Amino acid sequence: MRKSGVTISDVARKAGVSASTVSKYLNNIPYVSENTKKKIQAAIDELNFQPNIIARSLAKQETGYLGLLVPEVNNPFYTDLMQTIEAAAAKKGYYIILANTHGDSERELQLARELGNRVDALIFASATNDSRKLNKLIKENYRFLMVSRHVKEVKASHVIVDGFVGGKMAVEHLIRLGHKKIGHIGGPQRIHQFQDRYLGYQNALKQFGIPENHDWVVFGDPSIQVGYQLAVQLMSLPEKPTALFVGNDTLALGVLEACDNYNWSVPDDLAIVSFDNISFSRLALVPLTTIDSRIGELGQIAVETIVQQLREDTSVLNQHKREIVLKPSLVIRKSCGSL
Amino acid sequence: MRKSGVTISDVARKAGVSASTVSKYLNNIPYVSENTKKKIQAAIDELNFQPNIIARSLAKQETGYLGLLVPEVNNPFYTDLMQTIEAAAAKKGYYIILANTHGDSERELQLARELGNRVDALIFASATNDSRKLNKLIKENYRFLMVSRHVKEVKASHVIVDGFVGGKMAVEHLIRLGHKKIGHIGGPQRIHQFQDRYLGYQNALKQFGIPENHDWVVFGDPSIQVGYQLAVQLMSLPEKPTALFVGNDTLALGVLEACDNYNWSVPDDLAIVSFDNISFSRLALVPLTTIDSRIGELGQIAVETIVQQLREDTSVLNQHKREIVLKPSLVIRKSCGSL
């Protein structure tokens, strides 16, 4: 911590007033005469005073920080999300403290407890799906909100995009393009968001009377590497799908890399629609047709919601859970073959 | 801030000791008997006590935070850097507070002063090149270090990659592939790092007796959009270059997008070597041949250096500037045409 040495009492002394008056001036509390305001400001300027935020936090019992827990810092989806969360937080006067859970649910809970004592509220972009543990956190007085993920039966607000509707839109688009052999590379099914996307896939197939081929449906952690592996796995099958609905863009990047390496043409040999519309999906090996997760709004609404809840009420008891679900939309690029 | 209610005195009371003894236990200060250790731990467990970090910070005059100032949160270069800085910091027991300067030098200085009072040290990934202002910050007792950028005459450590050597390597590779008409799309020349890369370009040309064609050398902010525009500008020239050394991968992504839109083939119509080797460069429209900036080491060394300086000495006066310069290397992929 920086030690500037000059404190509020130094300012008070120099301005010939008391520390509490300086404090009032600093906090814009009315009823400080114009005259003393001038004197105080002059003293502040002269001494180059900067209030000690730590002391203020201790006294006010609030820090001005929001903790952000993500499973991967350089996954483009979380990166895009961080970007908007940082911006929205700055606008509300909050700083973001970043922590990486590495997708490990134990580590996540531990981090939440530690970070939770240093910030006014937490934003989980990553979250254990264990509602008991999460509810315990609430009982221990930790404030948090979940973004892009949700867990049923947890009494905390969340803001997500509709995975079911998005998944359905993606698959309907492929069907409309004439595909019948549509596979799915999805994220871990314990995460509701990925499950919803898969349910949307199933629903679209069913609606068009296409039976689901379980050989073509595989799941894995949403990383580029896993996307690569699962693509190779599917494309080594004796009967291959002609199209794929991929659970998110990160997986799809891996799929594209596999196709590039094995000289499978996208979209001719394999059409792809994925999910999220991260900023790189436009610039990928083959620009991705994808479902827009409205990441910008996700982050912004998350911050606004949590900040509002913080202001409204300090007692958890009166806090009602807010469930915000955004509608996704289809962004058509080259990877699906309709362009 | 979370209000758990239970404080160190509650623990002390329950354990039948004094608060200061509990504090000693918490801070691993020797000379606490095994017996009281047990009692204290039992009380902590029973009460579910978590120390208040803010109070601790105030008393110890240190926060356990490192502030990170970047010009763009979702620029893949900074994203990769953040990733490694977060990891290295976590290993050292520090949290990262993120702030976005939007490349605005005024905002950057203001943020530095504000954030600087909340953290133990700052890491500038973005930095004004005004040595006077930066040195003023030092005089005001702010601790900081610069990563991936440096400013001459500033008495603060930095860790960077050798831009001159890297630029030279890039251009030499293109020359070796037979190119003579080599252009350069570079970053702002007020930033030493981009200037060094350009100097490397010039040096390589000179070494091979190739005169520099100033029509083919353009500069702009290192964004995808600018890369796009500058590429279009160069490729609309009556006499076009056959190869380009691009100042960083972000610019190169824009160049690739332009080439894609205008149906200029990379590398056949235009060979490209860029700089940084961000994680996405492998997955770009055309996988990029690029100079590896060793981002992982950059971040890790930055954190280790600043943490070490923090431990070594609290008085700025005795702090000596460390200048760490990493050697870059060439990563060959498709965009240069030698693959």
Next chain:
DNA sequence: GTGAAAGCGCTAACAG
């Protein structure tokens, strides 16, 4: 080994 007391720098009633 342990505890009492005095802060860290600021805010928040409450008087005046």
Next chain:
DNA sequence: CTGTTAGCGCTTTCAC
């Protein structure tokens, strides 16, 4: 409008 008086919750001498 302004100052006095207690804290916020933890650490840190310095006695014992």
